[in-house]
Amino acid sequence: MTVSNTETFEMPEVVIGTPVTFYTTGMVAGTEPRIGFVVRMSRSGRNLVLRAAGGGYYESVRHIDDPKLKINSDHRENGAWDFTEYHKDALMSAKALAKRLNRIEEVMGLSGATEEKAEKKPAGPEEVTYKNLCKQAKELGIEFKGNPKRQWLEEKVAVLS
16 A cells, blocks of 8 residues: 555545444444444545444544555544445435436437436535535635635635636
């Protein structure tokens, strides 16, 4: 595992309130999984804060696929998270339905959304992630170091947009 692998890892996008599977030891093996709810994402977009259904409050929780969990026990002490099996199944079902709908539209000659557009189209109002906000700020030429506060970024982007 190289340093570049650990630095380039991007946590899957998740929204506040999403139920997730929480592994208290930071590993799947040897952990009785719990259900947790996303309370907040970090500014870096690398970890999040969870409230466990049983009552615990956990900060700096990394995604189970984060390479840093494998190389550093300090990161594992905060636990790890993954999407619930129900969430994964629902996502697969939605993608399968979008494919079928696109095929029906194609066969009927309707000019509907392409498969790519159907997969990317959110079900409800889209929440702008911190990562996307940083990207948008860089595209607008806003200079910043490290991880500036979200409110500051939102204000600068709004002014230049």
